Structures are given as C-alpha cells and as structure tokens.
Amino acid sequence: MKLKAKRRMGLVFFPAFDWAISPTHPEREERLLYTQDQVMEEGLLDVDGIVEYKVRPATYEDIRRVHFCVPDESSVTTESHLISAGGCLVAADAVLKKEVESAFALVRPPGHHSMRVVHGNRGFCNINIEAIMVEYIRRVYGIKRLAIVDTDCHHGDGTQDIYWHDPDVLFISLHQDGRTLYPGSGFVEEAGGPNAYGSTVNIPLPPRTGEEGFLYVMEELVLPLLERFEPELIINSAGQDNHYKDPITNMNFSARGYAKLSSILKPHIAVLEGGYSVEDALPYVNLGIIMAMAGLDFQYVAEPNYKEEYKPQSLDVTNYIKELVKGLRYRFLEGGLKKRTYKDGEIITRARNIYYDTDGIHERQLERIRFCQSCKGAISIDSSSSLGQHVLCVHIPKDACNRCRETAMDWFHEGKRRSYTHLYLQDRDQDLYLSV
Amino acid sequence: MILGLDVGGTRTDAVVISEKGVVSLSKTPTTEDLLGTIENVLREALVGIDPTQMERAVFSTTLATNAVVQDRLEPTGVFVMAGPGIDPLAFEVGPSYHLIEGILDHQGFEVRPVNRREVEEKIRVLKAQGIDLLAVVGKFSPRNPEHEQTVYEISKGSFGYITLGHRFSGVLNFPRRIATAYLNSALYPVQKRFVESLERILTSKNIHCAKFLLKPDGGTYKLERSVDLGVAAAQSGPAASVMGAICLDGCKGTSLVMDIGGTTTDMAVVVDGTPLLTPIGAQIGPYKTLIRSLLSRSVGIGGDSSIVVEGGLMRIGPTRHGPPMAFGGQYPTPTDAMVALGLLNEGNASKAHIAMKRLGEALGIADIREVSLRVLKTMAGLIKTYALQFIEEINSRPVYTIHEVLYEKRLEPDSLVIIGGPAAQLAVYLSEVFGLPYRVPKLADVANAVGAAVSKVTAEVSVYADTQKGALVIPELEYQERIPYTFREEEALEKGREALLRLAAYLGAEEGQEIQITERQIFNMVRGFYRTGQNMRIKLGLKPGILSSMEVLR
Numbered sequence: 001m002k003l004k005a006k007r008r009m010g011l012v013f014f015p016a017f018d019w020a021i022s023p024t025h026p027e028r029e030e031r032l033l034y035t036q037d038q039v040m041e042e043g044l045l046d047v048d049g050i051v052e053y054k055v056r057p058a059t060y061e062d063i064r065r066v067h068f069c070v071p072d073e074s075s076v077t078t079e080s081h082l083i084s085a086g087g088c089l090v091a092a093d094a095v096l097k098k099e100v101e102s103a104f105a106l107v108r109p110p111g112h113h114s115m116r117v118v119h120g121n122r123g124f125c126n127i128n129i130e131a132i133m134v135e136y137i138r139r140v141y142g143i144k145r146l147a148i149v150d151t152d153c154h155h156g157d158g159t160q161d162i163y164w165h166d167p168d169v170l171f172i173s174l175h176q177d178g179r180t181l182y183p184g185s186g187f188v189e190e191a192g193g194p195n196a197y198g199s200t201v202n203i204p205l206p207p208r209t210g211e212e213g214f215l216y217v218m219e220e221l222v223l224p225l226l227e228r229f230e231p232e233l234i235i236n237s238a239g240q241d242n243h244y245k246d247p248i249t250n251m252n253f254s255a256r257g258y259a260k261l262s263s264i265l266k267p268h269i270a271v272l273e274g275g276y277s278v279e280d281a282l283p284y285v286n287l288g289i290i291m292a293m294a295g296l297d298f299q300y301v302a303e304p305n306y307k308e309e310y311k312p313q314s315l316d317v318t319n320y321i322k323e324l325v326k327g328l329r330y331r332f333l334e335g336g337l338k339k340r341t342y343k344d345g346e347i348i349t350r351a352r353n354i355y356y357d358t359d360g361i362h363e364r365q366l367e368r369i370r371f372c373q374s375c376k377g378a379i380s381i382d383s384s385s386s387l388g389q390h391v392l393c394v395h396i397p398k399d400a401c402n403r404c405r406e407t408a409m410d411w412f413h414e415g416k417r418r419s420y421t422h423l424y425l426q427d428r429d430q431d432l433y434l435s436v
Numbered sequence: 437m438i439l440g441l442d443v444g445g446t447r448t449d450a451v452v453i454s455e456k457g458v459v460s461l462s463k464t465p466t467t468e469d470l471l472g473t474i475e476n477v478l479r480e481a482l483v484g485i486d487p488t489q490m491e492r493a494v495f496s497t498t499l500a501t502n503a504v505v506q507d508r509l510e511p512t513g514v515f516v517m518a519g520p521g522i523d524p525l526a527f528e529v530g531p532s533y534h535l536i537e538g539i540l541d542h543q544g545f546e547v548r549p550v551n552r553r554e555v556e557e558k559i560r561v562l563k564a565q566g567i568d569l570l571a572v573v574g575k576f577s578p579r580n581p582e583h584e585q586t587v588y589e590i591s592k593g594s595f596g597y598i599t600l601g602h603r604f605s606g607v608l609n610f611p612r613r614i615a616t617a618y619l620n621s622a623l624y625p626v627q628k629r630f631v632e633s634l635e636r637i638l639t640s641k642n643i644h645c646a647k648f649l650l651k652p653d654g655g656t657y658k659l660e661r662s663v664d665l666g667v668a669a670a671q672s673g674p675a676a677s678v679m680g681a682i683c684l685d686g687c688k689g690t691s692l693v694m695d696i697g698g699t700t701t702d703m704a705v706v707v708d709g710t711p712l713l714t715p716i717g718a719q720i721g722p723y724k725t726l727i728r729s730l731l732s733r734s735v736g737i738g739g740d741s742s743i744v745v746e747g748g749l750m751r752i753g754p755t756r757h758g759p760p761m762a763f764g765g766q767y768p769t770p771t772d773a774m775v776a777l778g779l780l781n782e783g784n785a786s787k788a789h790i791a792m793k794r795l796g797e798a799l800g801i802a803d804i805r806e807v808s809l810r811v812l813k814t815m816a817g818l819i820k821t822y823a824l825q826f827i828e829e830i831n832s833r834p835v836y837t838i839h840e841v842l843y844e845k846r847l848e849p850d851s852l853v854i855i856g857g858p859a860a861q862l863a864v865y866l867s868e869v870f871g872l873p874y875r876v877p878k879l880a881d882v883a884n885a886v887g888a889a890v891s892k893v894t895a896e897v898s899v900y901a902d903t904q905k906g907a908l909v910i911p912e913l914e915y916q917e918r919i920p921y922t923f924r925e926e927e928a929l930e931k932g933r934e935a936l937l938r939l940a941a942y943l944g945a946e947e948g949q950e951i952q953i954t955e956r957q958i959f960n961m962v963r964g965f966y967r968t969g970q971n972m973r974i975k976l977g978l979k980p981g982i983l984s985s986m987e988v989l990r
Contacts, residue, residue: 002526002528003522003526013834013836014834014836015836016836016837016838017836017837017957017959018837018838018839019838023960023962023967024960024962024965024966024967026962028960028962029959029960030959030960030961030962030971033959033971034542034543036836037542037576037608038521038542040607040608040609041521041542041575041576041608041609041610042521042522042610042611043522043527043609043610043611043612043724044522046609046611046612046716046724052834053832053834054832054833054834054835055834055835055841056841057841057842079838079841079842080838083838083841247964279542279543283542284520287521291522296522297523299523300520300521300522300523300524301520301521301522302520303520304519304520304539304541304547305547306520
C-alpha cells in the first residue's frame with residue numbers, strides 16, 4: 001500500500017456497541033456501526049501513519065477536576081461515560097507524548113451539554129468529556145492556554161458553562177441559532193464571566209448554513225481569533241449534526257465540508273460530539289475528518305448521492321452570515337467589546353434555571369464569583385434540584401490568589417452551618433476534591 | 437499413516453506419522469527448485485514405508501510467498517468499483533488496473549449500476565495487452581456481491597481465470613480485498629502447475645491418499661481446491677511450527693511458542709491449545725491481505741545470525757552472513773557459541789573457538805566459556821525484549837464494547853514452548869531471562885513438519901442479515917437470499933451453520949468438527965424513533981486444531 005499519512009494521527013475508536021440511553025433513543029448501540037463499516041472498508045487502519053489506540057476508563061478523580069456530581073459520581077455516570085471520557089484522555093496522551101501529531105477520539109456517549117454541576121443527563125450528556133480531558137492535560141502536562149472550537153450543531157452550553165470564568169480557555173462555538181434549536185442559548189452577547197469576558201465567543205448561524213458559510217466563518221473569524229489567542233493546544237468538539245441529512249437539526253453542511261473545516265482548523269485533538277444521521281452522514285463525515293487530520297487527500301470523500309442531494313447555500317443565508325461575522329469581528333477582533341468594570345474583590349452573583357431535558361430535572365442555581373485582578377476568581381454555586389437536592393459547590397481556581405482562596409474557604413465553612421444536602425470543595429490549585 | 441512436509445526458507449522437513457508415533461523423518465536444504473526439494477525430502481522420508489498405506493499428506497510450502505517476492509506473478513488485470521472514499525488509485529496493483537462504474541453503499545444498496553459497455557471496452561483493453569487473468573473487486577461487495585457477479589458474467593468468456601473479491605471473507609477492507617483477489621488471479625497459473633506437478637510426483641511414488649495444503653491460520657484445505665484459491669496457502673510457515681508445538685506439547689495455559697531458526701525466531705501465543713489469530717489477515721510480501729492467519733511475529737535473530745561488536749556492545753542479527761564459522765562461515769554466530777560450549781556436537785569445534793576468541797577480544801573477555809555464555813544470554817535477552825513488545829501489542833488491541841473494557845483479561849504467558857533447531861540449547865537461557873518455566877517437546881526440530889501433518893481443515897463464513905433491507909448474504913459461498921422483516925437471529929445462525937458445513941465439506945473437512953461462533957452482533961435499526969429492522973453480523977468457523985487421532989505424539 002502506497003498510502004502514507006502526511007501527518008501522523010491517532011484514532012481512538014469506541015463505538016460502545018453495548019450501550020444506549022434507551023432502545024429507540026438516537027444515542028444508542030447502532031450509532032457508530034456504519035462509521036465502523038466505512039472506516040474498516042476504506043482500510044484506513046492499514047494506512048501508514050494512522051495508529052489506533054485502545055480506550056481506558058477515566059477515573060472519578062478525573063471527573064472531580066471539572067464537575068460537582070450530585071450527589072456523587074457513581075449516581076450520575078455509568079461505565080460508558082467513564083470510558084468515553086477515558087478515550088479522550090488516551091487521545092490526549094498520544095498527542096502530548098508526541099506519538100502522533102493529532103488524535104481523534106471517535107467515542108460515545110458525548111459530553112458538551114454537561115455543565116459544571118451535574119444532576120443528571122442533559123442533551124444526551126452526563127459528563128463533559130472535553131473538559132475532563134482539558135483539565136487532565138493541564139494537570140499532567142502543565143499546559144495552560146487552550147482553545148476549544150465546538151462545531152456541533154447545538155450550542156456547547158456545558159463547555160461554555162465550565163470555562164465561562166476561565167480566561168485561559170478560548171471557547172468558540174459555531175451552532176445553529178438558539179432561537180431555532182436546543183438548547184436555546186449561545187447568542188453573541190454571551191461572552192464570558194467578569195474575570196474572563198471575551199474568552200467565550202458564540203457564532204449562532206442561521207438554519208440552512210452550507211459549506212460556504214461554515215468555511216467563511218472559519219477563515220474570517222475563527223482562525224484570526226485563534227491566531228490572536230495563541231493557544232498551546234486546539235481542541236475540536238467535532239459534532240456532526242450540521243450535516244444536511246441530520247434528522248434533528250436544520251443545517252446544510254457536508255462530509256467534504258467537515259473535512260475541509262478540519263484541514264483548516266488543524267486541531268490537535270478532535271472529539272466526537274453529536275451527529276445522528278447514523279447511516280447517511282456519520283460514515284462519510286468521520287471518514288473525511290480522519291483523512292483530513294492525517295493529511296490525506298479527501299477530494300473523493302462524499303455522500304453517495306451528494307451531487308443530487310446537496311443544495312448550495314442560498315444568497316440570503318450568505319448575506320446574513322457576512323453581517324454576523326462583521327459584527328463579531330468588530331466585537332472580538334477590533335476592540336468593540338466593552339467590558340463592564342467592577343471593584344477588585346467585588347462579589348458578583350447570577351441566578352439561573354437549568355433544565356435537564358433527558359432526565360426531566362429542573363435545577364436552580366445561585367452563583368457567586370469574586371471579581372479578581374490577580375487570579376481567575378473564587379466561585380460558589382448554590383444549586384437545588386427538583387430531585388430534592390440542595391448543594392453548595394465551591395471552586396478554587398488554578399493559581400488562586402490568597403484572597404480568593406480565603407473567600408472560597410469562608411463560603412465553604414459558612415455552608416457547613418446551613419442545611420445543604422451536600423457540600424463540595426474543588427481545589428484545582430491543589431488538585432483536591434472534598435465532599436461532605 | 438500420514439505425511440507432513442514443510443518447506444522452510446533454509447530447510448525442508450518431512451515426517452511420516454503412524455498411530456505409533458513418528459516412523460520416519462528427513463531433512464534437506466531448501467533449493468530454488470521447489471519441486472526438486474520436495475522430491476528429495478520425500479525420497480528419504482519414504483525409505484522403508486509402504487506408500488499405499490498413506491491416508492493423508494499435507495504440505496506447507498513457500499510457493500506463493502516466493503512467487504510474490506521474486507516477482508513471478510502472471511500479468512493480471514484488475515477491475516475496481518469504488519465509489520466515494522479514498523482515491524482508489526492509491527490501491528493500484530498489477531500492470532493493468534482499471535476503475536469502472538458501479539457503486540454500493542455500506543448496507544449494500546446500489547448507488548450506481550455497472551455499465552456493461554464500459555466493462556466490454558475495458559475487456560478489449562486488457563485483451564489488447566495480452567492479459568488472460570482478471571480480478572474484479574467492489575467496495576462493500578461482501579454486503580452485496582451482485583456487481584462483481586455482473587462483471588463476471590460479462591467477462592467470463594474472455595479470460596482464463598477470474599477472481600471475485602467477495603469470495604475470500606466477510607471482513608470489510610477494500611484495499612486488502614483488491615490485493616487478495618489480484619494475488620489469487622496472478623498466482624493461478626503458478627498454483628495450477630504446482631498442484632499438477634505435485635500430484636504427478638506423489639502418483640509416481642504411489643501415494644494416492646487425500647492431499648492437503650496448510651494455510652496461515654493453522655488449518656488445511658484440499659490440494660485440488662487450492663488451484664482456485666492459491667493465495668489461501670501463502671505464508672503458512674509460522675502456522676506449521678505453532679500447530680506442531682500444539683500437537684507435540686499441548687500448550688495448556690498461556691504459552692509463548694518460540695520457533696528458533698537459523699535467521700529468525702518466530703513467536704506466537706497459544707491459549708489452552710488454541711492459537712491467537714490476526715484481526716484481519718496475513719501479509720504476503722508487500723501485500724496486506726484478507727487471508728486469515730495466526731498471529732505471529734518473526735524477528736531477525738536466530739542461531740546463524742551474525743554477531744558484531746560495536747562500541748563494546750554485542751549486536752546479534754538481524755542479518756545472516758552465510759553459515760556459522762563452525763560450518764565454514766566468516767562471522768561468529770550464536771551457533772558457534774553453542775558449539776564452543778559443547779552444547780552442540782556438530783561442526784568444527786576449533787573454528788567455533790576461534791569465533792568466540794575473536795568476539796572476546798573485541799569485548800575484552802579472555803575466557804571463551806564466558807564469551808559464549810554472554811552470547812547466549814544476550815540472544816535470550818533480545819528475544820525477550822521482542823516478545824514483550826509483541827505481547828504488549830496484543831494487549832493494546834482496541835476493543836469496542838464496555839463489557840470488553842471492563843472484563844477483558846490481560847494476556848500473560850505462563851510458560852515457554854521452544855522448538856526449532858537450537859531449541860534444546862537455548863531453552864534454559866530463555867527460561868532464565870523470562871523467569872518462566874519452559875518445555876522443549878520431543879521432535880522439536882521437526883515440529884513444523886509435524887504441525888503440517890496433523891492440522892485439521894479450517895473454514896469460516898460470515899452471515900450479514902439486514903431485515904430492513906430484507907437481504908441475507910454469505911459472501912464466501914456467494915449465497916444471497918430475501919428475508920422477511922420477522923427473520924430471527926436463530927435463523928441467521930442456522931443459515932450460517934449450513935453454509936459452513938457446505939464449505940467445510942468442499943475443502944475436505946472431516947465430519948463432526950467443532951463449530952465456533954467467532955462473532956455475533958445484533959443491532960436494532962431505528963429510524964425516527966421507530967425500530968425499522970435488525971442488522972445481524974455473525975461469523976462462524978471451524979477452528980484450527982489437531983486431528984484427534986494424533987494426540988499419541990505427546
């Protein structure tokens with residue numbers, strides 16, 4: 001065989017052929033079956049420079065760097081979630097040990113709708129597999145600045161929530177406009193918390209956005225943002241539900257489009273998120289992404305009926321996207337974003353309601369963050385759920401200043417005097433987690 | 437009585453086995469003349485044997501591998517139906533490779549039909565080039581062989597031999613299917629001549645029993661069937677030695693089988709008498725194929741490997757520069773160390789001493805015994821390093837279900853089974869570095885010929901049933917059937933069992949061989965929250981094993 005990858009890439013394939021949310025749920029055993037068929041039939045694993053890795057389960061310790069699981073990890077995760085997250089850790093190890101230039105964790109179940117506090121399953125996700133990977137990479141490999149580019153059709157609200165207050169993670173989400181699709185968030189105004197304003201960028205695209213629109217956004221907005229942020233590592237939440245065949249979304253992207261997007265973005269690590277056209281889209285999209293990451297020529301990658309089925313993007317969509325990008329460029333690249341100023345040490349609060357669609361749980365959150373000019377700021381979240389839980393979650397960030405550490409400890413001790421069902425302390429500086 | 441004959445890279449062995457055990461054995465150097473070599477070794481092995489009493493004769497040869505490596509393949513045309521994916525020109529093989537119309541998707545649904553006129557046109561191109569052999573391969577053809585069959589119908593009058601890709605395996609791997617089908621057609625004339633000549637030789641020696649060839653999976657099939665399926669007998673050498681070890685030792689527990697030869701050491705893992713198989717198939721020269729194969733690793737270190745000293749460190753192999761010095765060679769070898777230590781009473785002992793003395797000077801060791809021991813320990817250490825790497829690779833093989841992640845046991849060999857020429861001399865050193873007990877079975881030096889002799893027929897079929905599409909396919913038998921929506925898993929298994937028995941009988945299997953289900957995956961197909969069908973993938977086969985009458989050899 002003459003084929004050789006121009007860029008050595010690792011593939012972590014874990015289709016979880018024995019796990020489903022429920023027998024007819026889109027997130028079920030069959031989801032990656034036809035992708036496996038296509039990848040095997042193409043002989044990709046025989047290509048020199050494409051290396052397949054075996055998964056390992058992540059540990060509760062890995063989860064505790066990111067989440068507050070209520071009441072505990074074992075109640076909101078199953079083995080499948082641990083293995084899916086572990087698959088991402090394997091991909092990270094392969095890249096950071098320099099065995100490969102990039103890696104693709106083609107795993108399920110997905111994770112980008114999981115927020116910092118977890119009461120159950122939202123949007124098919126229990127734990128945020130990208131965030132667990134990012135915190136593992138930071139802890140084990142000492143990497144600080146990362147960018148996560150979420151190309152799933154749904155807004156990556158979980159990842160946004162976890163990195164909302166972290167100025168060292170640039171989170172960019174391209175998705176179908178939240179006015180037309182779950183989870184109904186991800187508007188341009190959502191740009192990060194007081195200590196990290198501007199490190200969250202939302203790009204809500206109109207329904208029927210096609211190849212042209214996605215690639216335009218990449219070239220005109222995403223790449224310049226990355227260039228300016230200078231991350232040490234780029235991660236792609238590679239959801240595949242922007243495909244024109246996806247049954248639960250309304251976009252107009254294609255397999256070759258996804259391959260082009262990957263070849264432009266050049267992520268160090270890609271992680272599969274959503275994508276539920278299991279027969280008609282996933283086999284070709286995954287093939288395209290793998291080939292693009294390996295630097296192989298993907299000009300012959302296409303859906304079998306691409307020519308008959310694919311309709312180029314309409315002019316009104318193109319114009320809408322141009323205006324959108326213009327506005328976003330102004331805000332995030334040309335200094336148009338106006339930061340609100342606070343007093344150093346000021347405690348800023350926000351109240352939110354979060355709905356867990358899969359499990360039907362209502363959660364109410366009261367969040368406090370200490371505005372801080374020396375670190376990322378102490379955080380506490382008072383969270384109550386319709387399941388009767390009422391918990392306090394306190395987070396000490398990496399490289400926390402003394403004042404923030406003291407504030408966090410005060411919150412935690414004060415919480416002990418109140419009637420919470422559980423109290424958690426996540427000390428990311430010491431890599432400690434306490435559950436009371 | 438049964439006859440086993442193994443043609444190796446340097447030596448050819450034959451054994452005759454009766455219910456009393458091995459009654460005759462012979463060894464001869466392998467020459468370029470394969471049939472001549474076979475005649476030589478047979479002449480000696482049959483001395484004092486009544487050939488008419490022979491019930492079975494099995495051959496393991498290097499025919500196909502040599503034809504590939506020495507570029508003696510006949511010009512063969514290839515028609516490929518690819519559809520979207522990797523550029524199919526990347527898989528080009530042979531002198532006349534053509535892409536033709538015809539596309540199937542992964543479920544085997546037709547996306548574009550075959551274009552009859554285009555096929556006819558390409559046939560004319562091939563005929564103008566004087567090509568008489570053809571391979572026809574479609575992407576996803578194991579899911580639906582119809583396109584390949586259509587091209588066959590159009591082409592059959594124009595070619596001496598045509599191979600269709602779907603016949604080899606239900607395994608999905610288009611590039612390997614192309615290579616396998618191509619090799620099978622390209623080997624056809626060579627294989628046909630070989631079978632005819634071998635039949636003639638055996639007839640002239642009055643051997644009229646059933647004749648078989650060994651395959652790389654440790655199974656056998658009838659010699660006459662190999663004319664159509666020559667590629668299936670390639671690369672059988674490692675299988676011969678592993679099956680020999682299983683026959684002579686039993687290989688209970690988890691055994692690391694090592695066959696130490698002149699230039700290489702072959703290793704394989706056997707679990708309770710069953711050898712591990714490769715996930716997809718054998719590699720023949722540069723070609724990765726779909727031919728089922730034992731999992732083995734060949735490393736460039738053997739008794740005749742040259743030893744050099746570089747920067748005060750001893751390096752053994754991977755090359756062999758002629759025979760050991762004790763046998764007239766130029767370079768010191770591990771065999772010389774064995775001779776010098778008196779472990780081997782062959783060759784010229786004083787030459788072996790000179791070899792060790794020379795190494796000792798480079799290493800700064802005066803004592804010849806010490807130098808020789810150092811050689812054998814270094815060799816054992818090297819083999820261990822390779823073996824651990826091999827085992828680690830097996831343990832890192834991906835798995836695709838939660839169950840396997842949670843419950844899969846790591847493979848850890850608990851004993852060594854050592855065969856091959858210098859087995860007895862090296863075993864104790866290997867055992868020491870591995871920290872594992874060892875066994876050197878009797879007849880260890882002709883284990884490969886024994887392995888060929890005693891191996892049962894193997895066969896494998898794959899059943900792919902899709903109740904949404906309403907189709908069942910068993911590609912190895914060109915079997916296709918319409919099935920109803922209500923078709924059940926048990927029915928698919930029964931279809932598979934019937935097909936396997938048919939194939940097994942065709943290949944020459946005994947009746948009552950154990951059937952093993954190697955894969956059984958059933959998926960509900962759901963579209964828009966409703967179940968629309970079931971997708972069943974079942975593989976069953978006759979697993980490699982030893983004729984029950986041959987357990988006497990242990």
